[in-house]
Amino acid sequence: MTEHDAIAWPVAQDEEAAVAFLRRVAPAGCRALELGVGTGRVxxxxxxxxxxxxxxxxxxxxxxxxxxxxxxxxxKAVTGDFAEVAVEGTFGLVYAVQHSFFLLRSQEEQVRSFQKVAARLEPGGAFVLQLFVPDPNRLIVPQANDVLQIELKQVVLRVSKYDRVTQAVNRQYVVMTESGTKFYPMVFRYAWPAELDLMARLAGLELEDRWGGWSQEPFTGEGSYTVVYRKPVGK
Structure with a gap:
């Protein structure tokens, strides 16, 4: 998703709500780490x-x-793989926005990232993820095609291929304009909320709460959501 961070059409435009949420769940002025920071919009x-x-x-x-x-x-910019979280020091807040955590392409990488994050969190620190609940209707078929945008000067298509066993998705965004066609490929692995909760427990983190978004609306079990995992004090 980070490659799309500087493009207008896929960005959520939710920076103010995200920052307000993060301020509520983390100590003021603490050290914070964003995984998949992209161009730093949050x-x-x-x-x-x-x-x-x-x-x-x-x-x-x-x-x-x-x-x-x-x-x-x-x-402070650090180039690296957030499956490894190879940064110095500890943090009161670690977070990833706009489904970036799913860019880790295997269950092994996702589990390892949870463990590395837990090791970098201070006692009482929060691990915040903005994710989506996979749509079962899409997973019935091996591939899906969607029209995301139709404008006079631009058309955006989304073409996806699903592997229901590994939960991997190969996706291509096709952007057509008067000047030509551009392709924005993406490979990611979705995970169900219960699977992520288990990853957190294996890493020693506890589920604090899950909401339907940054404004803490009720979680409905579908669409985008925000979840907070907390490192217990004394660990």
């Missing part, structure tokens, strides 16, 4: 609120774009 705003923010991303290009944004220098 991290920069969080840094402006006084948090000491580190942004981890595998894309050096995205981190370079973050650096030249206003206040981009406030976020």
């Amino acid at each position: 991290a920069i705003r969080l840094a402006r609120e006084g948090f000491d923010v580190t942004g981890l991303d595998a894309s050096a290009v995205m981190l370079e774009q973050m650096a030249v944004k206003p206040d981009g220098e406030r976020v």
